[in-house]
Amino acid sequence: MHLPTPSPYLASALLADSTPAGWPKRLVTTPMISLTEQMIRNSFVNASRKEVSDLTLPLDFSEIQWDSLDYFGWRDRKLPRRSYVVVPLDDSLVGIVLRQTEAKAQSRPQCSWCQDVNLSNDVAFYSAKRAGDAGRKGDTVGTLVCAEFGCSVTVRKRPPLAYVGFDVDAAREARIAELQERARSFALSVVHGASSARISRCRARSALMGCSGALLERIANGANATRSRSNSTSSMRPSMTVSNSTQRTAPPGVSVTKS
Numbered sequence: 001m002h003l004p005t006p007s008p009y010l011a012s013a014l015l016a017d018s019t020p021a022g023w024p025k026r027l028v029t030t031p032m033i034s035l036t037e038q039m040i041r042n043s044f045v046n047a048s049r050k051e052v053s054d055l056t057l058p059l060d061f062s063e064i065q066w067d068s069l070d071y072f073g074w075r076d077r078k079l080p081r082r083s084y085v086v087v088p089l090d091d092s093l094v095g096i097v098l099r100q101t102e103a104k105a106q107s108r109p110q111c112s113w114c115q116d117v118n119l120s121n122d123v124a125f126y127s128a129k130r131a132g133d134a135g136r137k138g139d140t141v142g143t144l145v146c147a148e149f150g151c152s153v154t155v156r157k158r159p160p161l162a163y164v165g166f167d168v169d170a171a172r173e174a175r176i177a178e179l180q181e182r183a184r185s186f187a188l189s190v191v192h193g194a195s196s197a198r199i200s201r202c203r204a205r206s207a208l209m210g211c212s213g214a215l216l217e218r219i220a221n222g223a224n225a226t227r228s229r230s231n232s233t234s235s236m237r238p239s240m241t242v243s244n245s246t247q248r249t250a251p252p253g254v255s256v257t258k259s
Contacts, residue, residue: 029176032069032088037061040072043086043095045131045191051097055084068156070176071183073149083126085149087187094187098126100147112144113182114151114175121154122147131191141189155179 041052058064058074066072073085081100086093101124109123110116124147129135145151155175158168 029070029173030088030180032066032072034066035072035086035093039093040086040095043093044084044097045094046129046135047095047097054079055082055097069152070155070180071149071152073145073151075148083149085183087183089184089187089191094191096128096187096190098128101125101127101142109144111146111151111154113186114146114154114179116146116151116154121150128190130189134192141186143186151179151183152176 037057040057041055044052047055056076056078059077064072071085071087074083076082076084081102083098083100084095085098086095088094103125105123105125108119109125110119111121111123123144125142125144127140127142130139130141146154155178156172159171159175161168162171
């Protein structure tokens with residue numbers, strides 16, 4: 001069975017030592033840790049202090065079976081169209097505020113996280129502000145995900161026997177690992193706009209487990225380097241002056257004025 005190649009950020013999902021040389025690497029799952037209310041509130045990277053203080057946890061929070069989850073997601077019962085997900089990423093937690101769009105799809109969509117082909121769950125389109133300056137400027141990222149965040153239940157269902165000799169348990173484990181990777185990928189797309197200062201503040205708020213770790217610092221540094229290169233390129237461009245009284249385009253270094 002062909003298994004997809006995981007992203008570089010999913011190093012913990014490769015079991016290299018037990019895989020024979022020349023064989024495809026086998027994906028293994030990373031269990032979700034038990035979360036406390038304080039850990040959850042400290043994890044958000046795209047929320048204001050008011051949004052964090054206003055969030056409401058599920059009524060059954062104390063009864064959650066964490067070892068059967070790949071990420072923690074829930075809808076706020078007091079705030080319509082607002083939801084939240086907390087995704088383990090590297091050695092950290094990334095909490096994300098989601099907003100459900102009002103537009104409805106003409107056909108039943110597929111969840112882009114669990115990719116359930118049976119379409120057993122309602123799927124909603126959620127948008128999330130990017131972290132840091134990007135989010136404050138209005139930059140967002142969207143995703144189609146199960147409206148009630150039941151992806152973990154879906155991928156743990158035993159798949160039907162596809163052919164003689166089909167490894168049902170291996171296929172199930174692969175679906176779990178792929179869900180975890182897609183959740184991490186979405187979290188990365190949100191935190192990509194986080195600044196180093198934001199990361200430092202998040203870490204300071206949570207001594208046990210902050211919302212960002214060494215991986216997020218590398219992401220922020222990469223984003224800063226990209227902006228620096230862009231600014232450097234812009235400063236090297238020839239300057240030109242065009243008055244408002246003309247529509248002609250001036251060549252580099254030439255000032256155009258109305259005659």
